[in-house]
Amino acid sequence: MTGQTTPGSAPLRYRPGPARQEIAELLDGLRADGGVRVVTGEPGCGRTAFLEFAARSFRAGPVWHVRADPARTEQPHRGLRTLLRAAGRPVRVPGDGTAGEVLLDVLCAAAAASPLLVCVDDVHLWDTASRAALGHAAAGVHAAGGRVGLLLSAPGHRPVDREVAGLPVVRIAPLTPGDAAGLVDDVTDGTVDPAVREELVTEAEGNPALLLALVRRLSPAQLRGRRALPRPLADAEVLTAVAGGCLTGVPADHAGLLLATAAAARATGEPEADADLVRRAAEKAGERAAVPAAEAAPSAGARTRAPYAAGPLPETLALVDGRLRFRSALLGRAVYATASPERRRAVHHALAGSLADPHGVPALLHRSWTVTGPAPALAAELAAAAADPASALPPGPRRAAYTRAAELTPDDAERAHRYTAAARQALLAGDPPEALRLLDAARSRPAPAPVRGGAELLRGAVLLADGPVDDARESFLLAAGLLAGHSREEAGAAGLGAADAAWAAGDMAACLRALAPDGPLPHEPARVLTPVPAPLARAADASATGTAPPGPTGSTGPSRSALLRDHRDGMRAVLLGRFDLAAAPLRRVVERGLPADEPERLLRSAAAALLLGDVTAARRTGARALAAARTAGSAALEPRALEYLAYAELRAGRHQLARTHAEEGLRTARRAGQRNTAAHHHAVLALAASIEGERELVAEHATAALRTARRHGLAQAATLAQWALARADLGAGRSREAADRLGPLVRPGARRGHFAVWMLAVPCFVEASALVGRPEQARTVVEDFALWAGCGADPQAPAQLLRCRALLAAPEAADELYLRALDRHEETAGEFERARTELLYGKWLRRRRRLGEARARLGEALMGFERCGAHPWGQQAAAELRANGAAPGGTGTGHPSRSGPGRLSRLTPQQLRIARCVAEGATNREVALRLSVSTRTVDYHLRNVFATLGVRSRVELARLVQQAEKTGAQL
Incomplete structure (x- = not known):
């Protein structure tokens, strides 16, 4: 064991979120009140870096930092003596069991002058003996408090x-994808290809040591x-370099048990396996393994000892409720990768023979891993089992089954078809990069046009959710051409995807061409009006999104074709400004x-309702689509359902409900790997925050939306984010900044914003222009807005148009x-828009x-803004009331109580959420x-809450x- 005075460098700076915040809070607590933490995590996670950063960051007092030397740990109390010697406290360590008390006294004495x-x-x-003494001292410090950390x-x-055991634990979380990508960029000087970087990040699963090992390879x-x-990217050599030391000296019976557990979990896609199955398979494979029977499993958290002569269960495994799992997933990967091919095949053969259902996907997968060449019959059986709609298997095992079936298939066309089916399951499981890799494998061999068309249709869907949308359009168009002579229905779905x-x-123009029933349009309209800031065709067909459940060809009826045709015709009529022709098909x-319970059809219904401006139906169908997606367990559909629902709530003027749905949608989109969908949720959150006056939050979400929008060509999300920034400026009284930001977005020209969004920002632009004395700049766009208001697709637009005309009249x-x-x-039900009109009229x-009338209007505006949580706008109304000679009432913007629970009314909605x-x-x-x-952002708001x-x-x-x-005060 060696004393350490100068901590080494570590990649912890790539953890600005979880680890650094954890350390900051921990150090704050240690400086004030002391405390104890056991820092843990899987091999390569950065435990040492965590301690080094903490030691380097502690400025309140002395730091004693020691690291164990495995070669010098056998002598009793050697570790304790080394700690005291490195700290300059050579105290005699008694051998009568009181070493812990001596250490506690030393620690408390050292912390008398300053925190330690x-x-x-x-x-x-x-x-x-040293561990026991340290544990005793730690328990004393933890119980007594003080200034010892x-x-x-x-x-x-x-x-x-x-x-x-029993001391508080801090588990080092894996690197976030963003932090992992930053680490890769740093160690490669930014020369790594983005696609390679993404694959490295995915393969490392947040483990920094594994990530660096992969880069070095x-x-x-x-x-x-x-x-x-x-291939594989993380092979046995890499995994051994990172985690192999944890497997050194494992007994033979433990090694067999570890391999059987890893192999069993591989077939189910779950992190655990049935203990009795593992034991039976290990015995069949000739492995020496000892594990308690499932019925003998102890309660969670207990250290399990087997009733066999072989001794305790391996420390790397946990046995809970009859199921075995690795305490570290990385170790499970290393165990499987480092076993010889012969041992792996023997264990898989034994597992296949030990399962109750020999024709189920797990048993077939185990059988497939025992063969080394093409096996057409087994491949067909695997594909059929994966496609079985009666099976309750999640997408992960289905993907594995389709992938293995493709690998065992000698026929090129069938091989490509099965890789495409595997990619569809990967997309459903929320893994777009894996879906693209499988689609690349489908391209590797020649295949007929329908097979290639199906693969391109799915590729377009993957890129639409997580990639450049221009690339997605080209994939959809290629799919439409390949499928045109074979399936009008699938070709139509591809056309909707391209739109x-x-x-x-x-x-x-490209959207209209994709929707044209018989080729490109002979001419384009002089003026096109479009109504909704929400995606449309993405819900038009399950095939277009790659989310259709597996089933036989031709399983859909003519009603589905009719729905696709109605959706196409309605969308095209809306884009042409012919709402009279759009209403009936939509x-x-x-x-x-x-009345449907299929999430795809419900999403299509929600999209059509948004096109019609029927926000009530859009909210209803969006909520049903969300429930159906959750029931189906679809990781791909849930973020989209939440996106539709959030947009519907925004259109209905319910921005706080929209915020709730978008927050959940953002989490699900991140889990599903849908960065484009996440960008739309960021845009909704920025719009909602712009009403509530959360400037930091608006900037954060708008920046996140714009980052993805610029990389992937998302003009719609970019326009929404810019509008949110401008509305935040307007709410804060920065009218000139709002007008300058919105001008290019709403005025005719090359910089005008997205064709379905810019007119929604016109009322803000007109207000900002009028307030800064530039009404002439807004007159043209008001006439354009009048055409939009007259179509009847936006319930708020007619009132907004009259307000705009009043500002310029x-x-x-x-x-x-x-x-x-x-x-x-x-x-209409829009509280916020009505209050804005009352405020402008009152001004x-x-x-x-006309002070009496002004007081009444401003008072109504103030109450309206308070009801919908629009605090900066309410502050404007309160300031106008004070200028009018009236003391504003209410709780949110007037004169709240200086003490007691009433003080909470002084917080913004986001500050209230954080405080709770x-x-x-x-x-x-x-x-x-x-x-x-x-x-x-939480740190920033919490400081403001305290102040x-x-x-x-x-x-x-x-x-x-x-x-x-x-007391019932409002929170």
């Missing part, structure tokens, strides 16, 4: 030693994407989807226009010295994950929130 931090790396390598690191692939040409990557990709890119799509006409606008607002009245989460005991990291924001409420700690904040709940 003690970092002990690899505490499991200490001798037992203890950080003890221990590996996560084995149970924590009993001497330190590749040549410069491979890193730049100029040569093919080795959706063109829609997302803002290419109206209404049929809505009505036929409402002469005084003798403005009064009547404002009143007519307020009358039209009575026909207009006050400047004409903190009061429930959540860390800043947990709050960030729950609200889909960064930890930095606004005058509290100094999380405890005081929790007490204030609890008091408010008891």
Whole structure:
């Protein structure tokens, strides 16, 4: 064991979120009150880096930092003596069992003058006596508090030693994809090909040591994407380099059990396996294995000992409720990869013979891994089992079955077809990169046009959710051409997919061409009006999205073709501004989807309802589509259902409900690997936050949306994000900035925003232009907006149009226009838009010295803004009331109570959400994950919460929130 005075460098700086925030909170606590943490994680996760960063960051007092030396740990109390010697405290260590008390006294004495931090790396390598003493001292520090901090690191692939069991644990989380990508860019000087980087990040599964090992394995040409990557990417040598030390010296019976467990889990796609199955298979394979029978499984968390002579269960495995699992998934991968091919085949053969259903997918997969060449009969059986609609298998095992079936298939056409089916399951499982890799494999051999068309149809769907949308459009168009002579239905679905990709890119001409029933249009319209800031064709057909369940060819009836035709005709009529021709086909799509329980048909119905401007039907069908997607367990459909629902709520003026759905949608889109869908959710969150006045949140979500939008050509998401930024400016009284930002988006020209979004931003532009004295810049766009308002697809537009005309009208006409606008607002449910009209009318009245009328309008505006949580707009109304000589009422923007629960009314909606989460005991990291924001944003808002409420700690904040709940104050 060696004393450590200068911590080495570590890649922890690539963890700005989870680890650094955890350390910051921990160090804050240690400086004030002391404490103990056992830092753990799987091999290569960065436990040592965690302790080094903590030691380097601690400035409040001395740091004792030691690391175990495995070669010098047998002598009792050697570890303890080394710690004391490295700290300059050569105290005699008694051998009468009181060493722990001596250590506790030493620690407390050292912390008398200033806080003390003690970092002990690899505490499991200490001798037992030293561990016992350290555990005793740690328990005393933890119970008594004080200014002593203890950080003890221990590996996560084995149970924590009993001497330190029961102490609070910090588990190092895997690197986020963004942090992992940053690490790759740094170590390669940014020369790595983006597709290669993404595959490296996926293969490493957040493990920094494995990620660096994979980078070192590749040549410069491979890193730049100029040569093919080795397969498998993480081979036995790489995995052994990272985790092999944890498997050194494993007994033969344990090795057999570990291999059988890893092989059994591989067939199900789950991290665990039935213990009795593993035992039977290991015995059949001739492996020496000892494991308790399933019925003898102990309760969770217990260290299991087998009733056999072989001794205890391997420390790397946990047995819970009759099921075995590796404590570290990385170790499971290493065990399987490092076993010889003969041993792996023997274990798979034994597992296949031990399963109750010899024709199920798990048994067939095990059989397939025992063969080394083409096996057409087995491949056909695997594909049939994977396609069985009666099976309850999730997409993961279905993908594995289709993939293995393709590998065993000698026929090129059938092989490509099965790879495509595997890719469809990968997309359903939320793994777009794997879906693209499987589609590349489908391309590797010649195949007939229908097979190639099906693969391109799916490729378009993958890229539409997570890739450049122009590339998606070209894949859809290629699919339409390949399928045209074989399946009109699938060709039509491909056309709708191409239209959706063109829609997302803002290419109206390409969208119309894709929707043309008999080729390109002979002419384009002079002016095209489109109504909704939401994707349309993406829900038009399950085949277009690659989410149709497996089934026999020709299983769909003519009604499906009719729905596709209605959807196409309705969309095309809307784009041409012919809403009289669009209503009937789109209404049929809505009505036929409402009674359905299929998420694809419900999504199509929601899209048609948004086109019609029927937000009630859109909200209803969107909610049903979400429920159906969750019931089906579809990782690919749930983010899209939430996207449709969030847009419908925005259109209905329910921005807080839209925010709730978008926060959940963002989480599901990230899990499903759908970056384009995530960008739309970011845009919705930015729009919602722009109403509530969360400037930091608007900027964060708008930046995230724009980052993906610029990389993937998402003109629609980009326009929405820019609109959100401008509306935040307008709400904060920065009218000039809002007008300058919105001008290029709404005025005619090459920079005009997305064709389906720009007119929605016109009311903001007109208001900003009028407020800064530039009304002439808005007159042309108001006439364009009048055409849009007249189509009847947006319930808010008629009232907004009258408000715009009032802002630009002469005084003798403005009064009547404002009143007519307020009358039209009575026909809709949008609280925010009505309050905006009341505010502008109140301002207009006050400047004409009609103070009594102004006071009434401004008071209505203030109450409306408070009801919908639009705090900056409410502050504008309150300021106008004060200028009018009236003291504003209400709780959110007037003069709230300076003490007691009423102080909470001074917080913004986002600050309230964060305060409630903190009061429930959540860390800043947990709050960030729950609200889909960064930890930095939570830090910023929490500082403002403390300053606004005058509290100094999380405890005081929790007490204030609890008091408010008891007294019934609004949170």
